[in-house]
Amino acid sequence: xxxxxxxxxxxxxxxxxxxxxxxxxxxxxxxxxxxxxxxxxxxxxxxxxxxxxxxxxxxxxxxxxxxxxxxxxxxxxxxxxxxxxxxxxxxxxxxxxxxxxxxxxxxxxxxxxxxxxxxxxxxxxxxxxxxxxxxxxxxxxxxxxxxxxxxxxxxxxxxxxxxxxxxxxxxxxxxxxxxxxxxxxxxxxxxxxxxxxxxxxxxxxxxxxxxxxxxxxxxxxxxxxxxxxxxxxxxxxxxxxxxxxxxxxxxxxxxxxxxxxxxxxxxxxxxxxxxxxxxxxxxxxxxxxxxxxxxxxxxxxxxxxxxxxxxxxxxxxxxxxxxxxxxxxxxxxxxxxxxxxxxxxxxxxxxxxxxxxxxxxxxxx
Amino acid sequence: xxxxxxxxxxxxxxxxxxxxxxxxxxxxxxxxxxxxxxxxxxxxxxxxxxxxxxxxxxxxxxxxxxxxxxxxxxxxxxxxxxxxxxxxxxxxxxxxxxxxxxxxxxxxxxxxxxxxxxxxxxxxxxxxxxxxxxxxxxxxxxxxxxxxxxxxxxxxx
Numbered sequence: 001x002x003x004x005x006x007x008x009x010x011x012x013x014x015x016x017x018x019x020x021x022x023x024x025x026x027x028x029x030x031x032x033x034x035x036x037x038x039x040x041x042x043x044x045x046x047x048x049x050x051x052x053x054x055x056x057x058x059x060x061x062x063x064x065x066x067x068x069x070x071x072x073x074x075x076x077x078x079x080x081x082x083x084x085x086x087x088x089x090x091x092x093x094x095x096x097x098x099x100x101x102x103x104x105x106x107x108x109x110x111x112x113x114x115x116x117x118x119x120x121x122x123x124x125x126x127x128x129x130x131x132x133x134x135x136x137x138x139x140x141x142x143x144x145x146x147x148x149x150x151x152x153x154x155x156x157x158x159x160x161x162x163x164x165x166x167x168x169x170x171x172x173x174x175x176x177x178x179x180x181x182x183x184x185x186x187x188x189x190x191x192x193x194x195x196x197x198x199x200x201x202x203x204x205x206x207x208x209x210x211x212x213x214x215x216x217x218x219x220x221x222x223x224x225x226x227x228x229x230x231x232x233x234x235x236x237x238x239x240x241x242x243x244x245x246x247x248x249x250x251x252x253x254x255x256x257x258x259x260x261x262x263x264x265x266x267x268x269x270x271x272x273x274x275x276x277x278x279x280x281x282x283x284x285x286x287x288x289x290x291x292x293x294x295x296x297x298x299x300x301x302x303x304x305x306x307x308x309x310x311x312x313x314x315x316x317x318x319x320x321x322x323x324x325x326x327x328x329x330x331x332x333x334x335x336x337x338x339x340x341x342x343x344x345x346x347x348x349x350x351x352x353x354x355x356x357x358x359x360x361x362x363x364x365x
Numbered sequence: 366x367x368x369x370x371x372x373x374x375x376x377x378x379x380x381x382x383x384x385x386x387x388x389x390x391x392x393x394x395x396x397x398x399x400x401x402x403x404x405x406x407x408x409x410x411x412x413x414x415x416x417x418x419x420x421x422x423x424x425x426x427x428x429x430x431x432x433x434x435x436x437x438x439x440x441x442x443x444x445x446x447x448x449x450x451x452x453x454x455x456x457x458x459x460x461x462x463x464x465x466x467x468x469x470x471x472x473x474x475x476x477x478x479x480x481x482x483x484x485x486x487x488x489x490x491x492x493x494x495x496x497x498x499x500x501x502x503x504x505x506x507x508x509x510x511x512x513x514x515x516x517x518x519x520x521x522x
Contacts (some may be wrong), residue, residue: 131368132368134369135368138369149380149385150380153383153384153387153388156387156390157391161394175388175392176392193386197380200380201377205373230366230369
């Protein structure tokens with residue numbers, strides 16, 4: 001997936017900066033330089049939008065200032081390894097720590113991932129349970145959600161009739177915004193208490209992940225929802241909620257729909273299509289969320305990178321001039337991303353609840 | 366991905382157990398309570414309006430009653446006065462008639478008495494006259510005057 005984006009980005013950067021030198025002799029050299037520069041930018045962009053083993057804060061006198069996260073890996077040959085990511089992040093080209101190293105962002109198969117050099121000289125991807133940036137971001141959001149909603153719930157439990165405090169009002173407003181605006185219209189009323197907790201959790205998880213991803217400093221700024229494995233888990237949960245908890249009528253509609261007999265016997269054409277559609281729905285959910293969030297982050301990063309690309313090509317003056325436009329555009333993009341953060345959470349929850357609602361409907365009887 | 370599964374499911378579990386249901390329950394309960402209270406207030410208002418109307422009605426009725434009673438008493442008073450007047454008039458007439466009757470009777474009696482008196486007097490005088498000799502005219506006149514003087518001084522006047 002990331003490869004596709006790399007090519008799109010490459011194209012974008014090439015067209016934006018690449019039409020300057022056309023002289024035959026210098027063209028090749030310039031192209032090479034551009035390629036290198038572009039790849040540099042690629043690693044810069046994907047290093048920040050992707051997952052990683054440490055939080056790179058800044059650099060002081062050429063030394064990186066990072067927050068190191070634990071690396072937990074299981075190698076088939078050497079068993080479990082637990083160490084700080086400091087050891088692998090500070091390795092120079094060609095070095096390894098306990099047989100591990102982090103692949104460069106230009107690696108074809110595992111860009112930026114931890115790789116293991118086996119005693120035989122073979123390079124393999126070990127079973128990686130590292131507490132990465134994304135894992136950190138996930139637990140930050142989880143912790144925040146618990147800290148935000150549990151006290152309100154306890155207050156409500158203690159005295160449901162008490163006048164709600166401002167904080168309770170906020171929680172109530174957020175909860176009922178989702179409950180009345182998204183969940184109740186899509187799901188049969190009797191089933192709302194059963195599915196509302198999942199949908200509410202999904203909504204606020206995505207929403208807070210998106211928002212935290214926009215805050216550009218530690219401990220925020222992890223691009224959690226712009227990551228396929230995260231959206232995959234969310235989509236899987238929806239898949240389970242729709243299909244495993246779906247009622248008989250729903251399954252009857254899939255396996256034996258009301259269509260002319262020749263469409264389902266002897267070749268079960270419609271059942272196959274319906275079965276595939278149960279998979280495509282969560283798949284679309286997964287891709288939509290991932291692509292929207294990642295695209296927003298990439299655009300912001302590209303705008304940032306543009307300053308240095310142009311500065312590098314035409315000198316500091318042009319770079320400064322570009323930075324004015326870039327920063328203006330970045331502010332605009334960030335504002336847009338705030339909107340997208342909400343919209344994507346809304347869309348994911350909305351579609352999930354519609355799919356769940358469809359699987360809960362009783363037939364006309 | 367594994368961290369994601371762990372983290373997300375953990376939060377889902379905790380919030381599904383002690384988060385969302387509490388908030389939803391409490392808000393539903395409160396909504397019910399508020400709508401109940403509003404309904405009760407509406408009913409109380411309606412009841413109050415009913416009471417108000419009943420009060421008005423009772424007041425109007427009592428006012429009408431008052432007026433009626435006053436009118437009645439006025440009439441009664443008038444009637445009583447009329448009656449009393451009539452009675453008094455009748456009484457007075459009766460008393461007057463009685464008095465007249467009595468006067469008439471007394472007059473008649475007095476007249477009869479006088480008549481008898483005169484008759485007896487005349488008889489007496491005649492007797493006395495007859496008893497004396499009617500020789501002396503002067504003496505006879507003096508005698509008659511004397512008799513009259515002795516027995517009936519009022520006649521002389």
